[in-house]
Amino acid sequence: MSWIDDPAFRTDQPFGPQTLPYGVVDVDGGPVVAVRVGDHALPLRSVAADLGDGLADLVSADSLDPLLAAGRPVWSELRARLTDLVTTDAAPRGARLVPLAEAPARLPFTVADYVDFYSSRNHAENVGRIFRPDGAALLPNWTHLPVGYHGRAGTVVVSGTDVVRPSGQSRAPGVELPGFGPSRRLDIEAEVGFVCGGPVRSRVPVADVAEHVFGVALVNDWSARDIQAWEYQPLGPFLGKSFLTSVSAWITPLEALAAARVPVAGPDHPLLDYLVEAEPWGLDLALEVRWNDSVVSRPPFSAMSWSCAQQLAHMTVNGATVRPGDLFASGTVSGPEKAQRGCFLELSWGGREPIRLESGNGAVVERTFLEDGDTVVITGTAPGVDGAVVGLAEVAGTVRAAVS
Incomplete structure (x- = not known):
C-alpha cells in the first residue's frame, strides 16, 4: 500500500516504487x-x-x-x-x-565533462561497412579498448529542448570542393548515459564503478552525418556532434538496476588487466525509438561489447579525473537485426534504403534522415526484482529549421 494515488505508481509500471528517479x-x-x-x-x-x-x-x-x-x-x-x-x-x-x-x-545537474563512447560492435561494424565499403568493418583497436571521444559539455540539454538544424562544411559525392550550409543528413543516436558523482578521482578500477556512477539516463547524440563524414578524418567527431546532445530529465539510480546486470558481449581474446571485470556490469535495457508516429527500432543494450565499468576505467586510466557531474555515454545502441539499429544512418544504410513512417492521417511516407518538424522520442525499461519494471525516462527532441 502507498499514500500515493497514481495508477502509474505500481511495480508493473516503469515509474513505481522500484525506480524513484x-x-x-x-x-x-x-x-x-x-x-x-x-x-x-x-x-x-x-x-x-x-x-x-x-x-x-x-x-x-x-x-x-x-x-x-x-x-x-x-x-x-x-x-x-x-x-x-x-x-x-x-x-x-x-x-x-x-x-x-x-x-x-x-537539466537536473551541471554537466562537468562529457565523453561519448562507441561500444556497440553491431553499430561499429555497420558504420564501417557504410563508410569504408572496401576496408575492414572494424579497425584493429576496437576489440582491445572502449573507443570514445571527448564531447562538448556546454551543449548537453534536457529532454524536450528543440534541436536546431546545424550548419557546417560538407562535400557532396563527386564534388571536388566542400560547401557550407544546413546539414541535409541529420540523424540520431540512441544511447545510454551514466551520470557520475562521488569524490574526484583518477584511475578508477572496474570494481569501483558503483562508487562513481550515481545513475543512468537515456541520451540522444544528435549527429550531422554529412558534416561528420567530411570532418572526422583524421581526428574524429567535432561539429557534426557538438551542436546538441539531449539527456533524460530523470536520472534512474544505479541501485534500481541491480537486477538488470548481465555480462557484456566482449571480444574473443584476453583483455588487458585494467579492463577485466570480476562481476558483470552490462545492463539488460530495452530501448525503443519512435520517429514521429512510428516505432522504427528497438535496440537491446544487452548486446553492447563494453560496460560502463570498463568505459570509466579506460576513461581515467591515463590519470584523467572523474568528478561529480561528469556524463559519459555508451555510443549508439544497435542489435544484430535491422529493426534493432539505433541510428538512421544504419536503418537507411547510408541513405540508400528509405524508412517507411506512418503519418498522422494514416498515410505512409519514406524518409532517410530527419526533416524539420520531425520529433524523435527514445524510451527504455529494464527488469527489476520479482518481475518489476524499472523505467528510464524518455529523451525527446523536435527538429527546427537552421538559423539563417
Missing part, C-alpha cells in the same frame, strides 16, 4: 529537486524534514549537484529512506504531488 522541476516559480512517482513529481523539499538533517540540505538544493558530490553511502541512505516514505500508508506532513505536465523539467 531523480530530477529537477519548476514548482512555485523555481527549481526543486524531486523524485518521479508514476506520472507525478514529488518535490523533496516538502518532505526534507522526514529525511533527517544529513539529507535535508541535499534534497533542498535547486539541482542534483550537491547530491552527486555526496557519494555512494549517502545515495544509498537517501534511496532507502525515500522508498520507506513512498510506500507507507499515510502521506508525510507537507508532502505534495505535482502532475508532470505542471512541473516543467530542467
Whole structure:
C-alpha cells in the first residue's frame, strides 16, 4: 500500500516504487529537486524534514549537484529512506504531488565533462561497412579498448529542448570542393548515459564503478552525418556532434538496476588487466525509438561489447579525473537485426534504403534522415526484482529549421 494515488505508481509500471528517479522541476516559480512517482513529481523539499538533517540540505538544493558530490553511502541512505516514505500508508506532513505536465523539467545537474563512447560492435561494424565499403568493418583497436571521444559539455540539454538544424562544411559525392550550409543528413543516436558523482578521482578500477556512477539516463547524440563524414578524418567527431546532445530529465539510480546486470558481449581474446571485470556490469535495457508516429527500432543494450565499468576505467586510466557531474555515454545502441539499429544512418544504410513512417492521417511516407518538424522520442525499461519494471525516462527532441 502507498499514500500515493497514481495508477502509474505500481511495480508493473516503469515509474513505481522500484525506480524513484531523480530530477529537477519548476514548482512555485523555481527549481526543486524531486523524485518521479508514476506520472507525478514529488518535490523533496516538502518532505526534507522526514529525511533527517544529513539529507535535508541535499534534497533542498535547486539541482542534483550537491547530491552527486555526496557519494555512494549517502545515495544509498537517501534511496532507502525515500522508498520507506513512498510506500507507507499515510502521506508525510507537507508532502505534495505535482502532475508532470505542471512541473516543467530542467537539466537536473551541471554537466562537468562529457565523453561519448562507441561500444556497440553491431553499430561499429555497420558504420564501417557504410563508410569504408572496401576496408575492414572494424579497425584493429576496437576489440582491445572502449573507443570514445571527448564531447562538448556546454551543449548537453534536457529532454524536450528543440534541436536546431546545424550548419557546417560538407562535400557532396563527386564534388571536388566542400560547401557550407544546413546539414541535409541529420540523424540520431540512441544511447545510454551514466551520470557520475562521488569524490574526484583518477584511475578508477572496474570494481569501483558503483562508487562513481550515481545513475543512468537515456541520451540522444544528435549527429550531422554529412558534416561528420567530411570532418572526422583524421581526428574524429567535432561539429557534426557538438551542436546538441539531449539527456533524460530523470536520472534512474544505479541501485534500481541491480537486477538488470548481465555480462557484456566482449571480444574473443584476453583483455588487458585494467579492463577485466570480476562481476558483470552490462545492463539488460530495452530501448525503443519512435520517429514521429512510428516505432522504427528497438535496440537491446544487452548486446553492447563494453560496460560502463570498463568505459570509466579506460576513461581515467591515463590519470584523467572523474568528478561529480561528469556524463559519459555508451555510443549508439544497435542489435544484430535491422529493426534493432539505433541510428538512421544504419536503418537507411547510408541513405540508400528509405524508412517507411506512418503519418498522422494514416498515410505512409519514406524518409532517410530527419526533416524539420520531425520529433524523435527514445524510451527504455529494464527488469527489476520479482518481475518489476524499472523505467528510464524518455529523451525527446523536435527538429527546427537552421538559423539563417
